[in-house]
Amino acid sequence: MKQVIVVNEELNLPRGKLAAQVAHASVASLVSSEAEQQQSWFNVGMPKIVLAGENLSQLQELYEKCQELKIPAYLVQDAGKTVVEAGTVTCLGIGPATPEDIDKITGTLKLLK
Amino acid sequence: MKQVIVVNEELNLPRGKLAAQVAHASVASLVSSEAEQQQSWFNVGMPKIVLAGENLSQLQELYEKCQELKIPAYLVQDAGKTVVEAGTVTCLGIGPATPEDIDKITGTLKLLK
Numbered sequence: 059m060k061q062v063i064v065v066n067e068e069l070n071l072p073r074g075k076l077a078a079q080v081a082h083a084s085v086a087s088l089v090s091s092e093a094e095q096q097q098s099w100f101n102v103g104m105p106k107i108v109l110a111g112e113n114l115s116q117l118q119e120l121y122e123k124c125q126e127l128k129i130p131a132y133l134v135q136d137a138g139k140t141v142v143e144a145g146t147v148t149c150l151g152i153g154p155a156t157p158e159d160i161d162k163i164t165g166t167l168k169l170l171k
Numbered sequence: 172m173k174q175v176i177v178v179n180e181e182l183n184l185p186r187g188k189l190a191a192q193v194a195h196a197s198v199a200s201l202v203s204s205e206a207e208q209q210q211s212w213f214n215v216g217m218p219k220i221v222l223a224g225e226n227l228s229q230l231q232e233l234y235e236k237c238q239e240l241k242i243p244a245y246l247v248q249d250a251g252k253t254v255v256e257a258g259t260v261t262c263l264g265i266g267p268a269t270p271e272d273i274d275k276i277t278g279t280l281k282l283l284k
Contacts, residue, residue: 063194065187073186074178074221074283077193081176081219084194085201089213100202103250106194108187137216170187 059099061153064111079148087151091130099154172212174266177224192261200264204243212267
């Protein structure tokens with residue numbers, strides 16, 4: 059089991075803001091998953107991988123694919139009190155799910171450096 | 172209720188690595204908290220704040236204070252497959268807990284930019 063977070067790199071978020079948004083995606087996607095998926099992921103040390111996404115429309119497409127394949131996912135919209143406008147989609151959390159399932163969605167994306 | 176993640180800025184982690192470590196701290200500290208704390212935090216939208224810590228010894232001191240005050244916390248040690256050496260302490264997750272309790276621990280730290 060693993061979790062993947064895809065970041066909207068069009069926004070070029072500063073480090074602290076980025077980290078908070080990725081953490082939000084991780085927790086919110088976790089909460090949207092089933093107890094069995096959660097436990098399996100905890101048992102293997104909760105691996106999570108942060109990937110670079112291009113822009114909003116890519117994140118929305120990936121999110122729709124997750125919904126089609128019934129993979130837990132959560133699209134983070136920032137509350138917009140700082141840095142970015144309210145409603146801005148900053149990142150997408152996917153899983154926990156099997157690597158096979160997640161790689162169908164994000165297999166071509168690169169690690170966020 | 173809120174959650175705070177203190178980053179070991181001595182390591183100067185790259186953005187993707189930093190984000191993954193902060194997400195790990197967030198989830199692990201959440202899992203170490205009680206069901207009532209978790210639910211109260213979910214109810215207010217899971218606020219989380221990322222702060223800049225100076226170095227390992229500061230993070231360890233903060234962690235010990237959390238333990239004394241019985242505030243849920245989790246010190247993240249990296250598995251060390253990339254970027255940093257195995258066992259390196261990258262960040263500290265604190266809470267969910269009340270802002271009053273958390274501010275006793277991290278009240279003097281600055282936001283991570």
